[in-house]
Amino acid sequence: MRALTGLIGAIVEAWSEVRVHRTRVLLSLIGVAVAVAAITGVVAVGGVLEQSQIENQERYGGRPALLSTNIVDSSGMRTPDTGTMDAALTRLADRYDIRYHSRVLQDQLSLVTPQGVVQSNVLAVDPDYATMHRLRTMSGRMPGAADESHLAPSVVIDSSTWKLLGSPPVTGHPTVTLQGEQPVTAVVVGVQRSDCDQCYSITMLYDQFRRLNAPTESQGVVPSWEAWVPPAQAQALSTRFTADLTAEFGSGWSIQVNRNDYAAGFDGDPLLPLKIGVGGIAGLVLLLGALGLLNISLVTVRYRIREIGIRRSFGATAGRVFFSVMMESVVATLVAGVVGVALAIIALKNPITDGIVGQAVQDVPPFPVSAAILGLVVSTAVGALAGLLPALVAVRVKPIDAIRY
Amino acid sequence: MPLLALEGVTRTVELPDAEPLRILRGVDLEVEVGDHVSIVGRSGSGKSTLLNILGLLDEPTSGRLVFDGVPLERMRSHERDRRRGRDVGFIFQQFNLLAGRSIHDNVMTPLLYATGRDFWRRSAVAADMLARVGLGDRLDALPSQLSGGEQQRVAIARALVRGPRLILADEPTGALDVDTGASVMALLDQVAEASGAALITITHDVNVASLARRHYRLDAGVLTPTTVSPTAGLSTVAGGSL
Numbered sequence: 216m217r218a219l220t221g222l223i224g225a226i227v228e229a230w231s232e233v234r235v236h237r238t239r240v241l242l243s244l245i246g247v248a249v250a251v252a253a254i255t256g257v258v259a260v261g262g263v264l265e266q267s268q269i270e271n272q273e274r275y276g277g278r279p280a281l282l283s284t285n286i287v288d289s290s291g292m293r294t295p296d297t298g299t300m301d302a303a304l305t306r307l308a309d310r311y312d313i314r315y316h317s318r319v320l321q322d323q324l325s326l327v328t329p330q331g332v333v334q335s336n337v338l339a340v341d342p343d344y345a346t347m348h349r350l351r352t353m354s355g356r357m358p359g360a361a362d363e364s365h366l367a368p369s370v371v372i373d374s375s376t377w378k379l380l381g382s383p384p385v386t387g388h389p390t391v392t393l394q395g396e397q398p399v400t401a402v403v404v405g406v407q408r409s410d411c412d413q414c415y416s417i418t419m420l421y422d423q424f425r426r427l428n429a430p431t432e433s434q435g436v437v438p439s440w441e442a443w444v445p446p447a448q449a450q451a452l453s454t455r456f457t458a459d460l461t462a463e464f465g466s467g468w469s470i471q472v473n474r475n476d477y478a479a480g481f482d483g484d485p486l487l488p489l490k491i492g493v494g495g496i497a498g499l500v501l502l503l504g505a506l507g508l509l510n511i512s513l514v515t516v517r518y519r520i521r522e523i524g525i526r527r528s529f530g531a532t533a534g535r536v537f538f539s540v541m542m543e544s545v546v547a548t549l550v551a552g553v554v555g556v557a558l559a560i561i562a563l564k565n566p567i568t569d570g571i572v573g574q575a576v577q578d579v580p581p582f583p584v585s586a587a588i589l590g591l592v593v594s595t596a597v598g599a600l601a602g603l604l605p606a607l608v609a610v611r612v613k614p615i616d617a618i619r620y
Numbered sequence: 621m622p623l624l625a626l627e628g629v630t631r632t633v634e635l636p637d638a639e640p641l642r643i644l645r646g647v648d649l650e651v652e653v654g655d656h657v658s659i660v661g662r663s664g665s666g667k668s669t670l671l672n673i674l675g676l677l678d679e680p681t682s683g684r685l686v687f688d689g690v691p692l693e694r695m696r697s698h699e700r701d702r703r704r705g706r707d708v709g710f711i712f713q714q715f716n717l718l719a720g721r722s723i724h725d726n727v728m729t730p731l732l733y734a735t736g737r738d739f740w741r742r743s744a745v746a747a748d749m750l751a752r753v754g755l756g757d758r759l760d761a762l763p764s765q766l767s768g769g770e771q772q773r774v775a776i777a778r779a780l781v782r783g784p785r786l787i788l789a790d791e792p793t794g795a796l797d798v799d800t801g802a803s804v805m806a807l808l809d810q811v812a813e814a815s816g817a818a819l820i821t822i823t824h825d826v827n828v829a830s831l832a833r834r835h836y837r838l839d840a841g842v843l844t845p846t847t848v849s850p851t852a853g854l855s856t857v858a859g860g861s862l
Contacts, residue, residue, distance in 0.1 A: 220739045222733040225641040236722040513644045525716045528677060530705010530779075615672045618716060 225535060228541040239515060244551040246511075247597070250504025251590040252562070253495040258586030259563050261493030266576045268489065270489025272477035272483040274350045277441060279450035279478035281347060283319075284440045284456055295435045295464060296427070303463050304440045307399040310459070315443040317341035318421045322436050326394035326415065327508040335376065335415040338422035339438075343517070347443045347587060355385035355405030358420050368393065368401040368423035373416045373584045391417075395427035422514060449474055497586070505597040507603065512544055516605035524617020533610045540606040541599060548598025550592040559587065621689050622650040624674065627646055631669050631841075638664065643669045645841040646683070653785060656809070656817045658829035658848065661838035668790060670685070670838060674820060675788045676704045688785070705733045708755035709779030711808070713791035715771045719765040723750060723774045724759040730782050749777040753807060769800035776808050779814050780815060787812050789821045793828055814826055838852045 233240050244411070273279075285306070286294055294300060299319070320339040325332050345357040352371060362369035372380070372391065381404070383389040389403045421438075444452050453472045460470045489518065516523075523536055530538075562568065564582055572579050603607045621803050631644040643666045651657055659828050660666045672678035673685060676692070683691040687703065695703065709730075718786060725751055736800035753773040763771055772792060779787055792808060793801030803826055804823075812819040823829050830848045839844040 218736045224739065228732055231725065445699050466646065507784065510856070521716070522718055526729070526733075527701070528704070528710045530701055530703075530733040530782075532701040533734075534698065535701075535733065614677045615668075618712065 221535065221538075225539045225542050225607050226546075229538045229546055230541045233323050233547060237315070237513070239511065242511065244547055244554065246504050246507040247548050247551035247594050248555040248558060250507075251498040251556040251594050253504075253555075254590045255556055255559035255583060255586045256562060257493060257497040257500060258583045258589075259487070259559065259580070260264075261497075262580035263576060264493070264584055265404040266578060266580045269350050269477070270576055270578070275348075276476040276479075277347050278349070278443055280444050280446040281472055281476040282442045282449060282453055282456065283443055283473050284442070284460070284493035284526065285437065285458060285469075285472070285473075285477050287437055287469050289469065290469065291469070295468065300438075303460065305457065307456060307459060308442065309484065311442075311444075311455065313442045313444060316345040317344035317347060317441050318438050319344065319441055320421060320424065320436065320438040322424070324417070324427075325392055325394035326376065326379075326417070326536045327398065329381060333376070333379065334417050335417055336423060338416065338418045339421045340418065341421050344441070344442075347441060350407070350450070352405035352407055354469040354476060354546045355403070357405055358418070358423075358462055361456070362404070362420060363422060365402070365423075368399060368419050368427070369404045370401040371405040371407055371418040372403050373407050375409040375412055376415045377403075377405050377406045379415070382488070391418075393427060430457045442604050448473070501590075501593055501597070504594075505601060508548065508597060508601040510542075512601045512605045513608070514541065516608050520609070520612050526616045527559045527614035527619060528584055537606045537610045540609050541602040544602025544605070545595055547595045548601070551598075555594065556590060559590075622686075623653050623655075623688055624651040625649070625684075625686040626673070626680075627672060627684040627686075628788070631666070631673065631678070631682040634733045643679070643841050644673070647841075648845045649836070650820050651786070651820060653707075653818055654813075655807060655834065656818050656821075656832040657819070657834045657836065658821045658832035659836045659838055659843070660824055660826065660829045660846070660848070661822075662824065665838045667824075667838055667842045670816040670843070671820075671822050672789055673792050674786075675708050675710060677743060683746060703735075705730060706782060707785045709782070709784035709787045711772070711775050711779045711787065711789040711792050713794040715763070715768075715775045715795070717771055717774055717778075719763060722760045722762060723755060723766070723777075726763065726774055727778045727781050730778060734782055746781055747775075749781045750809065753777045767800075768796050769804055772782070772804045773807060774798075775809065776804070778821060780811055780817070783815060783817075785817055787817050787819045789819065789823075791823055791825075792821065793823070793825060798827075799827070801828065 260574065288436040304316070304318070305550055306312075317340045320337075321340065322337045324335055324337045326335045336455065342360045350357055353374060355371070367390075371393065376391070380389055382393060385403060385406060391403055392399045392448060393399045401419070408599075409416070441452050441453075442456075453474065456472045457470050461468075464470070526536065560582065626647050626649040629644055629647040630642065633641045633643060635641055644854065647670065659667060659670065669678065673680055676687065676822050679692065687695075688707065692700070717723070718729060724743070724746055727746035728742045729743060731738050734742070747759055750759060753776055755770065755773055755777070758766075763774065766774065772795075785809075789808065795806055796804060808819070809831055819832070821828060821832060830833055835846050835848045836843050
C-alpha cells in the first residue's frame with residue numbers, strides 16, 4: 216500500500232511540477248521534441264539518400280545479386296548459334312527457377328532524325344531487364360512483353376535523341392527510323408533521362424533488335440545473359456551455371472559467369488559509411504538536445520532547492536524527492552519524444568514530401584519506425600539522465616539549508 | 621514518557637581555518653504531549669538550529685534525542701523522514717508556501733507523503749483544514765493573492781493537516797504586524813490545543829512567548845528555564861531584556 220501511494224504521490228507531484236512550471240517545461244520540451252523530430256527526420260532522409268544511392272547503382276550494375284553470363288569461343292569474339300544459346304539459357308532459368316532474366320546486347324545503330332543521321336548506342340534487352348536494373352522513363356514506359364509481337368519495334372530513346380526529334384509527346388506515338396541493313400521505323404514508347412547532351416542511346420527489345428539484322432557478330436559484339444538471383448545463392452548458382460553450360464556446350468566454349476552488382480565484392484554492408492554518417496549526425500542532434508535539457512534541469516533544480524527543502528520538512532524522503540525529480544524529467548521528455556515523432560511524421564509523410572521523394576527514388580523507403588522508436592527510447596533515457604543529476608543534487612541538499620535558500 | 625526528550629545535546633559546526641563553532645551546548649529539554657513551550661533568544665543564539673534538531677531535520681553533534689521513545693540514532697534516514705512527515709508540523713517565519721499553487725494544493729502537499737485514508741482523501745481533508753482556519757471559501761487562491769496573516773493561516777493549516785503530535789513554530793509572527801500576529805497566535809494556540817499536539821514556539825517576541833505554559837531562554841547555545849512577563853511595548857524575559 217505504501218509503495219502504491221508513494222508511486223501515485225510521486226506522479227501527482229511530478230504532474231503538479233509540470234503544470235506549475237509549464238513555461239520552463241515547455242521550453243525544455245521544445246528542445247527535446249525538435250531533437251527527436253530531427254533524429255527521426257535525419258534517419259528518414261538518410262534512408263532516402265541510401266535508397267537513391269542503391270537505385271543509382273542498381274541502374275548500372277543491376278539489383279543484387281545479378282549474375283552475368285557470357286559464352287564465347289577461345290577468340291572471345293564468337294558466340295554459339297543464337298537459337299541454341301537462347302534455348303540453353305531458357306532451360307537454365309527454368310531449372311533454377313529464376314524469375315527475372317534477360318539477354319543483353321550493347322551495340323550501335325544509326326538513327327535518322329529531322330536533324331540528320333546520328334550514331335546511337337543501342338541496349339537490346341528482354342522485358343525483365345527494366346525491373347532488374349530499375350530502368351525508369353521520364354515519360355512513357357519501358358518496352359514490355361506485349362511489344363514483342365508488334366511489327367514495328369518499340370524503343371525507348373534518351374532525352375538527347377528526343378530533342379533531335381523535336382520533343383514530341385510520347386502519347387502521340389512518335390517514330391524514329393533505325394538504319395540497319397534496311398531502314399525500319401520504330402515507335403517511341405518512352406523517354407529516358409540522358410547521361411549527356413551529345414550522346415544518344417536507345418533501348419529496345421532483344422528479339423526486335425535481332426530482327427533488324429544488325430551486323431553485331433561480325434563486329435565482335437557478343438550478347439550476355441543476366442539473371443537476378445537471391446544474393447545468398449549467387450555463389451552457388453554461379454558455379455552451377457558454369458558447370459551446366461560447360462556440359463551443354465562442351466569444352467570448346469568458354470563460360471564466364473560474373474557478378475557485377477554493387478554489392479558484389481563486399482563482405483559487409485556496402486552502405487555502412489553512409490549509415491555511419493547519418494547515424495553520427497542524428498546522434499549529434501540528439502546530444503545537443505540532451506545538453507539543452509540537462510542545462511535547463513540543473514538550473515531548475517537550483518531554483519527549486521527551497522521547495523525541495525520545504526517538501527523534505529513535510530516528510531518527503533530522499534528517495535521520494537529523487538524519484539519525483541526523475542519522474543518529472545522522464546515524463547516530460549517522453550511527451551516531448553511523442554511530439555517529436557508526430558512532427559517528423561507530419562514533415563515526412565505528406566503529399567508534398569512524397570512527391571519530392573518519389574522523384575528521387577522508385578521505392579520510397581517506409582517511415583523509419585525504428586528511428587522513431589529509437590528517438591523515443593533515447594529521449595526517455597536522456598530525460599532520465601538529465602533528471603539524474605538534478606535529482607542527485609536535490610537529494611544531497613540538506614533540508615535546513617534548502618529551506619533557507 | 622515524554623513525546624520528545626533532549627539530553628545534553630550539542631551542535632558544533634566545523635569552520636575552515638577557525639575554531640569549531642559551538643552553536644548548542646548541553647541542551648536538556650522534555651516536551652509532553654499537549655505541552656506548549658516557548659523558547660526565546662536573540663538572533664544567533666542557536667534557536668533555528670535547535671528547532672531543526674527538534675524537527676528531525678538536523679542531528680546533534682553529541683547528546684541524545686529521543687522522539688516518542690525512540691532514540692534518534694536508532695532511526696534510519698527514511699524512517700526519520702516518515703516520522704517527521706507524520707508527527708511533526710512546521711510553521712516558518714516566511715510561511716514557505718509553494719508559489720504558483722493554490723492554497724488548497726499547498727495544504728494537500730503534506731498528505732502526498734501520507735498513506736491510507738489521509739492520502740486518498742487528501743483533497744477533502746485539506747479543504748476541511750482550510751475551513752478550520754477560516755479560508756474554506758478561498759481554496760483556489762494563490763499565496764500571492766493573500767495577506768501575510770492569511771498566508772500564515774495557510775501555513776498553520778498545512779502544518780496541522782496530518783494531525784502532528786508536535787508543532788514547531790519558528791518565529792510564526794515574525795513577518796506579521798502586531799494585531800495580525802496576535803490573531804494568528806490565538807488561532808495556532810487554539811488548533812494546537814484542540815488537536816492535543818505539543819507546540820514549541822521559537823520567538824524573540826515575549827508577547828508571543830507568553831502564550832506558552834513553559835518558557836525557556838536560549839543564550840549562546842545554552843537553554844535555561846525562564847519566566848516571561850508580557851508588557852506593552854517592551855519585551856522582557858527574566859534575567860535580561862531581548
